[in-house]
Amino acid sequence: DTEVTQTPKHLVMGMTNKKSLKCEQHMGHRAMYWYKQKAKKPPELMFVYSYEKLSINESVPSRFSPECPNSSLLNLHLHALQPEDSALYLCASSFMGFPKTQYFGPGTRLLVL
């Protein structure tokens, strides 16, 4: 089973709203990732968690707040977003050992009005 699930599939929010994106995997992976992808571009890494601890923050604005409550779950809390934050948000997971092949979820399409 190489399934990563993400909810919701679509999200529309205003600039003053607070919302959360959720990601779940049951493959025993201990590394989890958030990516942002704009149309016709490759994914851009935002955050990496390893063993439930934040390992990488790619200088992401604080209006994005990640959380890893346990080894299977990854959340991305959103607050006071801007219209330019509208994008596809992809979650991925991998084993810790090289080559760390990532398996992606279906993504959340976010529209900020």
Place this chain on the structure above:
Amino acid sequence: AQKITQTQPGMFVQEKEAVTLDCTYDTSDQSYGLFWYKQPSSGEMIFLIYQGSYDEQNATEGRYSLNFQKARKSANLVISASQLGDSAMYFCAMREDSVGFKTIFGAGTRLFVKA
């Protein structure tokens, strides 16, 4: 500097024919991995195939094979017997062992399969 280069923004292929998607990479690491992902219009990134830098045999997964030419630093994806469902964006990616978690993606190639 670009570490992953995909020079074909768009490709057309006739159904049932084979197609090669190009990918060149640049690294000074001895240990690295190369990946291909498929992204349909639905958005999900689907892992297709992996090649390790020390692997002597070209990787194959069903209709997908990776033509790995280490000296030329190329890792082309070959899709045999194209199907309409193969129409998608394809990304070549690399992970260097020394870097850890970061994966470098190419710009992608949009493949269109014609009936």
